[in-house]
Amino acid sequence: SQTIHQWPATLVQPVGSPLSLECTVEGTSNPNLYWYRQAAGRGLQLLFYSVGIGQISSEVPQNLSASRPQDRQFILSSKKLLLSDSGFYLCAWKGGSGETGELFFGEGSRLTVL
């Protein structure tokens, strides 16, 4: 069966520090992968998605970046965090065949920037 994991689960970082969140998927090949951010009282905001190794689409201009060095690995990074980067970050992969499969989410990473 397919599983998805992301880490770390919780982190507190000072403004201006770097960030690296990692996500891995097991049990499937060439998945579509996604990074979302969830702010309190707002819908999930799509940050990046990837349809294959090295293929990254950015949805929102910001100081975050994403990389997909391996088929089942997706990394969210920042060189210098801002206060506004605080939030709940979710990695997901799309199940099913075709374009309309449901998303399966990792456990989430709660980032607090101080």
Add this chain to the structure above:
Amino acid sequence: GQNIDQPTEMTATEGAIVQINCTYQTSGFNGLFWYQQHAGEAPTFLSYNVLDGLEEKGRFSSFLSRSKGYSYLLLKELQMKDSASYLCAVMDSNYQLIWGAGTKLIIKP
């Protein structure tokens, strides 16, 4: 612009029935999803509707009317563990998901 509307919060009693509504305005439509999200956890998939009508899955049912841009999630025989946020999301013509802000459901004994 694209918009998903759902109530911010609802309260219901254990054992009762509750209906959570979702209205949408999107550029195209390729299906509507409902997800459940417990506090501090990731969303989990509940249902998918792409054709008009009711889809039943145990205690949960989801209804869609494409002509009205409307869906609802019906939860029967409510249990305390159903206390969670319920997220409505619509897949647009580009197969991108547009998310509502979620409805926080509070179950009282």
